Amino acid sequence: MANVVVTGGAGFVGSRLARELLAAGSLGLAGGAAAPLSRVTLIDRSPPPADLAGADVIFHLAAAVSAECEADFDLGMRANLRATESLFAACRALATNPVVVFSSSLAVFGGSAEHPLPAVVDDHTLPNPQSSYGTQKFIGEQLLADYTRKGFLRGRAVRLMTVTVRPGRPNAAASGFFSSIIREPLAGRRAVCPVGAQTEVALMSPARAIDGLLCAATSSDEAWGGRTAVTLPALTTTVADMIAALERAARPGAGALIDWVPDPQVARLVASWPARVRARRAERLGLAPDPDFGSIIGMHLAESR
Amino acid sequence: MANVVVTGGAGFVGSRLARELLAAGSLGLAGGAAAPLSRVTLIDRSPPPADLAGADVIFHLAAAVSAECEADFDLGMRANLRATESLFAACRALATNPVVVFSSSLAVFGGSAEHPLPAVVDDHTLPNPQSSYGTQKFIGEQLLADYTRKGFLRGRAVRLMTVTVRPGRPNAAASGFFSSIIREPLAGRRAVCPVGAQTEVALMSPARAIDGLLCAATSSDEAWGGRTAVTLPALTTTVADMIAALERAARPGAGALIDWVPDPQVARLVASWPARVRARRAERLGLAPDPDFGSIIGMHLAESR
Numbered sequence: 001m002a003n004v005v006v007t008g009g010a011g012f013v014g015s016r017l018a019r020e021l022l023a024a025g026s027l028g029l030a031g032g033a034a035a036p037l038s039r040v041t042l043i044d045r046s047p048p049p050a051d052l053a054g055a056d057v058i059f060h061l062a063a064a065v066s067a068e069c070e071a072d073f074d075l076g077m078r079a080n081l082r083a084t085e086s087l088f089a090a091c092r093a094l095a096t097n098p099v100v101v102f103s104s105s106l107a108v109f110g111g112s113a114e115h116p117l118p119a120v121v122d123d124h125t126l127p128n129p130q131s132s133y134g135t136q137k138f139i140g141e142q143l144l145a146d147y148t149r150k151g152f153l154r155g156r157a158v159r160l161m162t163v164t165v166r167p168g169r170p171n172a173a174a175s176g177f178f179s180s181i182i183r184e185p186l187a188g189r190r191a192v193c194p195v196g197a198q199t200e201v202a203l204m205s206p207a208r209a210i211d212g213l214l215c216a217a218t219s220s221d222e223a224w225g226g227r228t229a230v231t232l233p234a235l236t237t238t239v240a241d242m243i244a245a246l247e248r249a250a251r252p253g254a255g256a257l258i259d260w261v262p263d264p265q266v267a268r269l270v271a272s273w274p275a276r277v278r279a280r281r282a283e284r285l286g287l288a289p290d291p292d293f294g295s296i297i298g299m300h301l302a303e304s305r
Numbered sequence: 306m307a308n309v310v311v312t313g314g315a316g317f318v319g320s321r322l323a324r325e326l327l328a329a330g331s332l333g334l335a336g337g338a339a340a341p342l343s344r345v346t347l348i349d350r351s352p353p354p355a356d357l358a359g360a361d362v363i364f365h366l367a368a369a370v371s372a373e374c375e376a377d378f379d380l381g382m383r384a385n386l387r388a389t390e391s392l393f394a395a396c397r398a399l400a401t402n403p404v405v406v407f408s409s410s411l412a413v414f415g416g417s418a419e420h421p422l423p424a425v426v427d428d429h430t431l432p433n434p435q436s437s438y439g440t441q442k443f444i445g446e447q448l449l450a451d452y453t454r455k456g457f458l459r460g461r462a463v464r465l466m467t468v469t470v471r472p473g474r475p476n477a478a479a480s481g482f483f484s485s486i487i488r489e490p491l492a493g494r495r496a497v498c499p500v501g502a503q504t505e506v507a508l509m510s511p512a513r514a515i516d517g518l519l520c521a522a523t524s525s526d527e528a529w530g531g532r533t534a535v536t537l538p539a540l541t542t543t544v545a546d547m548i549a550a551l552e553r554a555a556r557p558g559a560g561a562l563i564d565w566v567p568d569p570q571v572a573r574l575v576a577s578w579p580a581r582v583r584a585r586r587a588e589r590l591g592l593a594p595d596p597d598f599g600s601i602i603g604m605h606l607a608e609s610r
Contacts, residue, residue, distance in 0.1 A: 073455060077390075085382075114531030114586065115429060124420060126431050128533060135451040139444050146440040150378060226419030228433060281419070 001038035002027045005055040008062030009042025012166050017210055018042055029057055029099050031220025057099040057217050065173035066133040066269055080136035092152035101216045102144050102157045104229050107134035110272040122278040123231055130272035145227040156216035157229035161204040165300040174269040182246050185257040194263035200275035202234035205296045215285050225281055233289035234277040245293040306343035307332045310360040313367030314347025317471050318514055323347055325515055334362055334404050336525025362404040362522050370478035371438040371574055385441035397457035406521045407449050407462045409534050412439030415577040427583040428536055435577035450532040461521035462534035466509040470605040479574040487551050490562040499568035505580035507539035510601045520590050530586055538584040538594035550598040
């Protein structure tokens with residue numbers, strides 16, 4: 001029997017992960033045999049419980065997002081750093097060595113004068129976060145690796161790409177517009193694009209994000225290959241190519257529903273993230289990028305029907 | 306006028322730094338003109354003060370050391386992670402953008418199956434700490450860089466090598482024996498060496514450590530070159546070569562005062578640290594390694610007379 005906890009369980013990725021787990025009805029942890037789920041607990045907007053009630057696996061997805069953390073430094077430190085520390089300490093206190101899957105982000109990468117971003121980042125690239133969100137995610141990776149080394153838990157960190165197309169209302173992530181410029185015109189509504197059309201981005205669909213999280217929970221230690229974070233595969237595309245795919249999927253002229261309103265703060269954050277990724281560890285685990293942006297739109301349409 | 310605070314000010318490096326500051330009587334901060342010291346405050350074994358009383362520069366040297374943090378995980382999290390966070394928050398609350406010099410460590414580096422340690426580490430090497438101490442120091446570097454990016458303080462992180470010859474009594478650092486195998490035989494006392502004679506190590510004298518800390522405080526932003534940590538220059542030597550230098554400085558046979566008692570825990574920590582360093586940013590700042598171990602022993606003898 002597997003007892004699953006998902007922090008951020010009411011969110012976009014968390015609720016989808018929970019639905020997939022419930023549909024599957026079982027989970028094979030860290031290379032073990034598939035075990036039926038005994039309980040799936042979703043936690044959101046609350047401190048981690050002191051007693052995680054015998055959880056076998058904790059998916060830690062809860063976070064304050066990128067633009068929020070730039071606007072409110074203390075929020076990010078509290079929600080991303082201190083809550084993560086507290087959660088790991090609570091997992092240690094279980095004394096059952098639970099599997100802890102931590103959703104990190106490509107925002108751990110960034111370029112500066114003394115460490116320019118390479119043309120392609122890979123599992124060996126020096127993280128050099130240029131945002132508080134990226135810093136806090138990278139610190140979470142380091143804490144998780146040390147808790148794992150000490151035998152307090154079995155940590156698995158995955159770096160998610162920009163996940164799109166997100167359903168529902170926009171959130172405060174700087175990357176949110178990568179979803180709204182598709183989702184809103186598909187529904188006949190206007191959307192704002194704060195960056196230029198030639199902006200490159202490393203994307204993944206919600207389905208590929210869930211694949212990565214489940215792979216992290218289920219791979220054996222040998223297959224996972226170490227305590228450092230695994231960078232997930234990305235589809236590299238441009239805003240212009242996304243809009244071309246939108247027009248093919250919807251109708252010519254759908255792109256005219258996009259208002260181009262530059263936002264220097266969002267553009268700075270987005271430009272600090274890498275657009276090209278070589279995800280060798282993830283590929284060895286059988287994970288793959290989305291083939292093209294048209295297929296991501298197709299999945300979004302099929303799911304929002 | 307410059308108001309200086311040194312955390313860990315009662316320690317080996319902190320007290321020496323304070324003596325050098327008091328002897329100089331002035332300090333030119335971050336490329337500015339030399340200003341007379343108005344106050345030097347030494348803090349030790351206490352939480353950071355909520356009000357740092359208008360400090361212009363804080364040298365944050367206080368830390369629980371490597372073997373202590375392996376033996377007592379909670380001590381390291383409290384003394385190295387939470388106290389550092391609290392200190393940076395207190396510096397931010399000053400709202401005077403003080404210079405904060407953070408003593409990090411070569412223990413941020415380490416090798417694992419997925420990220421083997423390169424033969425020579427440099428400013429671009431991916432830190433991959435294999436100890437709680439190294440993890441906590443690396444997290445401190447990340448926090449300092451983000452506080453600096455936000456304009457809350459002017460952070461300067463330097464990665465110290467193993468500092469030897471330390472005077473006085475041994476501490477709980479795994480690297481402590483690199484001092485005791487020299488200091489104790491020079492005084493006619495026995496010492497224990499927990500690693501093999503061919504063990505390589507990256508060393509610096511106390512004088513070169515102080516040079517690095519003062520350079521961090523006084524360099525202009527342009528000269529310092531970025532928010533990431535500067536790895537200080539190292540002398541690479543072996544335990545056997547250190548003992549040969551000891552015998553030249555003392556008398557033939559002094560090495561016979563060393564008892565070889567392997568300690569796997571200490572050997573594991575020491576072996577996880579790099580022995581060869583290319584410190585390009587530090588060299589551009591005018592910092593240099595000690596020329597040889599004989600000169601380090603010479604300085605120790607001159608100072609302990």
